Amino acid sequence: MDNAVGTPRTAAGTVALVAGATRGAGRAMAVELGRAGATVYVTGRTTRESVSEVGRETETIEGTAELVDAAGAATxxxxxxxxxxxxxxxxxxxxxxxxxxxxxxxDILVNDIWGGDNHVEWDRKMWEHDLDKGLRVLRLGIDSHAITSKYALPLLIRGKGGLVVEVTDGTDESNSGYRRPFYYDLAKAAPIRMARALGEELAEYGCTAVCLTPGWLRSEYMLDTAFEVSEENWRDGCAKDPHFAISESPVFVGRALVALATDPRVARWNGRSLSSGGLAKEYGFTDVDGSAPDAWRYIAEVQQAGRPADVTGYR
Structure with a gap:
């Protein structure tokens, strides 16, 4: 992957912590950082000996670390x-x-901790939603990020140029409305505010904080459970939902992270909410198929507008 002036993006010599790297976006971001030459600490609750409440034993942090090693073999x-x-x-x-x-x-802290989907009662009003499950969603999506930053930031600010990336679902613009249900809305809006607040507090140390979101992510769960496809035949999922055509592989947001992490002018994004599709326009990277899906613009202009599925001009 190249940057705007045609030289390879390299993160060689940098140290990253990707918190929540078991699967999905976190795994891909860890792997792409490794591909760029970084040493990446990958964390999560699912290991080869223990499975978290998410209940997916096939994805482990050891597996992620091995993928990082393989991707970084040459760098x-x-x-x-x-x-x-x-x-x-x-x-x-x-x-x-x-x-x-x-x-x-x-040098790089990525707060991608989540694991709350199993607790969300998607069709319930706030007062109908199970309280314990709702509070667990907030703990997983908000408290975990704050706890991690509390302990990691004193180490990160020792050197100038450190980068904090809060990961969520949606941009500041797309989350300006209601992302039902109640607890999910709070959990996914909070990282956007965290990035804005940390951007204010970190600036004097020469460090940057941003919030980053993928678009419609083809995570392991989305592929094998929600759509019963694989990455190789993912387009077959469009038979179930034609708008799935705008979806993106986790690699896309991984490349977005590397573009930020290797940009000497990354401070211009401080406090901002960014998307993989938007950053692709800025930095020129693509998804694995050579396209650059702009999912959030598509969702607003096509899907939510009730127009027929057509990704022309959006990927």
Missing amino acids: GGAGIAVPTDHLDPGQVRDLVGRIERERGRL
């Missing part, structure tokens, strides 16, 4: 799996302590 990138429950302050403190002992620095 020196490496993956290090550290089992971590990011709602446990002690575990997060120990994780950051390990990074400090082993590397002495932290």
